[in-house]
Amino acid sequence: MISIKFLPLFVIIPLGSAFILNIFERKVKLLTDLIASIATGALFVLSILMFGVKGNYYVGGWPSQFGITLVIDGLSSYMLVTINMIAFIAILFSINYMEKFTFKSRYYSLLFLMLAGMNGVSITGDIFNMYVFLEIAAIASYALVGYGGKAEELEASFKYAVMGTVSSTLILLGIALVYSQTSALNMAVIGRNINTSDSLSILALIFLFAGFGLKAAVVPFHAWKGTTAALSPKPAKRNIRASMLKLSEVFIFLPITAIFRAEV
């Protein structure tokens, strides 16, 4: 019944509901809450049902050298359950909490875009596709930090956006160096082809580590985190932000373990 065919739904459902929600804002207010809860609930149930399924999904039927591959394995099924559970709880919490803000459906839209990005980062097997999903999640989270529109929130949002943009530029530079070494974007193909004793590979590793480290605020890059992460005012949002940071923290180790094997 449950098979690998359901894997793209983790991106399709949040991306679709992010834009469908805005249609009903004027007409039926209750419907936005309902759709948001049902969509995240369905994702949570789906992620539990998919737990333990392993395999590849080839987008558009292209083989892995040419197309984008979606992969689900032990780590990504665990990440999917964590992310979707937190998103479901955050949506339930914000039904009442967000009443005092105008345009609740736009808050839901940003949250769903962020969820789509985070689910995409967990299941993708393509290194540039991972960058794209990371940016979707990151841009939505910059907007979410400044959502209240108070002076402090806007300031925190701007700082977070500067840090995030610098780190994603570093990640893109690392991806460019990896592509120049292997002529491949698929993570499994890169892992087979890369020559880890080459100095350019070490340079790519350094850029990737600096980028993901800055994004996740691990020890050498942790100084900025206290101002923005602790200050985002809404508890629901803060949980999502924290799980986002943890997610990219886990993903530091993916380029190192999957791509650069133990010899580095």
Place this chain on the structure above:
Amino acid sequence: MIYSLCLVLFILGLYCVLTKKNLIKIIVGLVIMDNAVNLFFVLLGYRTNGTVPIITNDAEKSMIMQHSVDPIPQALVLTSIVISLGILALMVSLAIRLYEKYGTFDITKIRKLKG
């Protein structure tokens, strides 16, 4: 040689982000960094006097491998440009809202946060 010029441009953008005090100048520095990486990515696939990577018959396949420009970095850079445009729009609108709240673009005067 040409690759190290990209790195110089990247460092220039990073220097601008780290030292400038005006919000708009910080945004300009980020755009310079983005463009340096995009330029580097396109240069990776470039080949002097290369041909267009379009296959019209089977006989051209091996010729393409040896003489054409690599099209993948160009596709990737196109995506990356769109992403950096999105970030640019968001950050400029944030800067406008910050100006409304604080009345200044100076980052040293925008200090309601601790730390």
